[in-house]
Amino acid sequence: MSKIKETSTNFANKQALADECPEAYAANIIGGQWALVICSWLFNGKLRFGELRKLLPNITERMLTLQLRKLEEYKIVKRTVYAEVPPRVEYELTAIGYELKPIIKQLEEWGAKHRELSGES
Amino acid sequence: MSKIKETSTNFANKQALADECPEAYAANIIGGQWALVICSWLFNGKLRFGELRKLLPNITERMLTLQLRKLEEYKIVKRTVYAEVPPRVEYELTAIGYELKPIIKQLEEWGAKHRELSGES
DNA sequence: TCATTTACTTACATTTTTTATAGTACCTTA
DNA sequence: TAAGGTACTATAAAAAATGTAAGTAAATGA
Numbered sequence: 001m002s003k004i005k006e007t008s009t010n011f012a013n014k015q016a017l018a019d020e021c022p023e024a025y026a027a028n029i030i031g032g033q034w035a036l037v038i039c040s041w042l043f044n045g046k047l048r049f050g051e052l053r054k055l056l057p058n059i060t061e062r063m064l065t066l067q068l069r070k071l072e073e074y075k076i077v078k079r080t081v082y083a084e085v086p087p088r089v090e091y092e093l094t095a096i097g098y099e100l101k102p103i104i105k106q107l108e109e110w111g112a113k114h115r116e117l118s119g120e121s
Numbered sequence: 122m123s124k125i126k127e128t129s130t131n132f133a134n135k136q137a138l139a140d141e142c143p144e145a146y147a148a149n150i151i152g153g154q155w156a157l158v159i160c161s162w163l164f165n166g167k168l169r170f171g172e173l174r175k176l177l178p179n180i181t182e183r184m185l186t187l188q189l190r191k192l193e194e195y196k197i198v199k200r201t202v203y204a205e206v207p208p209r210v211e212y213e214l215t216a217i218g219y220e221l222k223p224i225i226k227q228l229e230e231w232g233a234k235h236r237e238l239s240g241e242s
Numbered sequence: 243t244c245a246t247t248t249a250c251t252t253a254c255a256t257t258t259t260t261t262a263t264a265g266t267a268c269c270t271t272a
Numbered sequence: 273t274a275a276g277g278t279a280c281t282a283t284a285a286a287a288a289a290t291g292t293a294a295g296t297a298a299a300t301g302a
Contacts, residue, residue, distance in 0.1 A: 004288080008288090010260060010286090010287060017154075021229075022228070023157045023158070023161060023225050023228045023232055026228045026229070031148070032290095033135070033138075034138075037142050049248075053249095058133070060292075061249080062251085062252095074239075075238070085297085085298050085299040086246085086300090087248050088248075088249085099231060099234070100231065104144050106223065107147045108143040110143075110147055112143040113217065114146075114195070115146060117196070117217055125257090125258075129258090130291060131258075131289085131291070154259075170278075171278065181262075182280070183282095184259095187259090206267090206270070206277090207276085208267090208278050
């Protein structure tokens with residue numbers, strides 16, 4: 001787990017910003033490299049660790065683990081472990097996680113539009 | 122300007138993700154530590170460099186410059202330099218930049234709600 | 243006994259982002 | 273002549289994020 005240095009200026013700045021600005025608070029949570037994309041896939045329903053890995057071809061197991069752990073910590077996803085061998089672990093969005101759907105959808109639309117504009121100029 | 126190493130795996134991953142997922146594309150653009158907050162302030166109208174610096178008490182001049190340059194590069198903000206001494210530079214959102222407003226507003230609402238949930242449990 | 247499967251974990255290396263500190267140019271005003 | 277204000281730039285360092293490679297446990301089937 002990537003430990004954050006709680007004495008760093010960066011940590012203090014993030015805290016202060018998040019305290020004042022809910023959008024910065026939100027960005028800290030969903031801001032990793034893969035978090036939004038993981039959520040996007042989970043909007044369609046539960047997925048196993050291995051399934052997610054296949055859907056995100058370039059992600060390493062380490063990064064997938066880290067991102068899922070972070071999302072779990074913030075209660076965006078729920079992790080269910082089945083006592084089987086080989087192990088089976090399923091990930092699904094929580095209620096608050098699912099509420100990201102319209103936001104991500106809008107972000108997608110904005111991104112597509114922005115790319116179009118940039119491509120033309 | 123922070124140069125990106127175009128031979129790194131990280132660069133390739135970001136590219137590939139952004140190509141396929143508009144939300145990842147968007148996240149790359151507005152994903153910096155201060156970008157969203159800068160945009161938030163600019164929704165209310167033009168601001169000078171020094172005004173932004175005062176509104177973001179902990180930001181360094183370097184970071185503010187970097188973030189503004191990035192936002193300018195992606196046509197989110199427009200930079201206007203007045204040929205005066207001492208210099209005056211104004212920043213304002215472009216049309217596509219302004220279209221982030223509803224998204225950021227929703228993010229704020231989501232963030233506030235998430236924080237509330239986390240505080241209670 | 244041995245390989246197989248799955249979801250990790252660990253140690254380490256590299257890359258990217260953020261912070262720190264000290265400058266600079268320019269004209270105006272004192 | 274000197275100080276002051278504005279929006280920066282240069283350089284270095286610290287911190288954070290991401291990537292690489294290898295290893296682990298535990299039951300099952302061969």
